[in-house]
Amino acid sequence: MESLTESYFYILLCLYNGRKHGYGIMRETAQLSQGRVKITSGTMYGAATNLLKKGWISEAKDADATDRKRLYELTDKGREVLSREIDRLHQLLESAAQVMQPDPAAAVSTLQGASQSVPESEESCPPRAYKAEIRIGTVRKLEKQDLQRVGEILNEGWRRTYREILSPEMFSEKWDLRRIQQLRQEFNTRRLDNYIYEEEGIEGILTFGKTEDRDKPRAFEIWRIYVCENARMQGIGTKLLTFAEQEARRQGFQECLIWAFEKNTAACRFYERHGYVKDAGKYLEGDYQAEGVRYCKKL
Helix, strand or coil: CCCCCHHHHHHHHHCCCCCEEHHHHHHHHHHHCCCCCCCCHHHHHHHHHHHHHHCCEEECCCCCCECCECEEEECHHHHHHHHHHHHHHHHHHHHHHHHHCCCHHHHHCCCCCCCCCCCCCCCCCCCCCCEEEECCEEEEECCHHHHHHHHHHHHHHHHHHHCCCCCHHHHCHHHHHHHHHHHHHHHHHCCCEEEEEEECEEEEEEEEEECCCCCCCCCEEEEEEEECHHHCCCCHHHHHHHHHHHHHHHCCCCEEEEEEECCCHHHHHHHHHCCCEEEEEEEECCCCCEEEEEEEEEC
8 A cells, every 4th residue: 555645644643533624634733743734725625535535534424514614534444544554654663763773672671680589469579670771761660659550541542442342341430440450460469560661651551471371381472562542653562562572582482472352453463563473363252252363473
């Protein structure tokens, strides 16, 4: 697929979170691009006409809409096109980073003071001082005072990512609380390792550990990667994934697994772009009622 023009890109991006009139798109584009990209009324009309023909946007029904004030919304096809374009841009940035930083491993992390002990509870042993510098932001071990903010990111990520995939019950207050309790239990028992990405506050969470898949007893598994809404599309997910893979190698693992919902196409493409290959599937019954797929990567 050809790359998008900046006008097309910003129009689709502005519609990502909901319907907008042409004037709203023009104004938001100027804000997002910090004034660098300006869509005039003539450009907006021509671009919208072409995007409607492509099926990437559609006209929404609105009692206040007129021929001079049309309301647009993003279609599923348009969302897919936007997601692919963002993946393409990420690939360009990663290629540039490889050239400008010839030692990616050194650029990704500097590990300090890693303890090999596994404490039984948060009272018996304080969190380890374990940090990794990643460009500007920092990946560090989750600490007790981080739990509330990380719980918010986790539940926000579920609502944003899985609302069209899972039952509405999964986004109830009961399930929000259950996910936070699970996170606290992991923290207290150290069954899994939880890390956060921190730059302007906590912006992402990463969870990994030894897999429980019986057919892969010697594999490392990434259990969750979530980035808060206002920090998405900045490469943080890639940084967290790279950090997890490096930690897997450090611990002597030669294979890394990730499970995803089959309908979460954005996540599946993300893993495939980073070298993961689909090798198994499973239907999740009970509360989930959704197809899961497993991705595998040799380290």
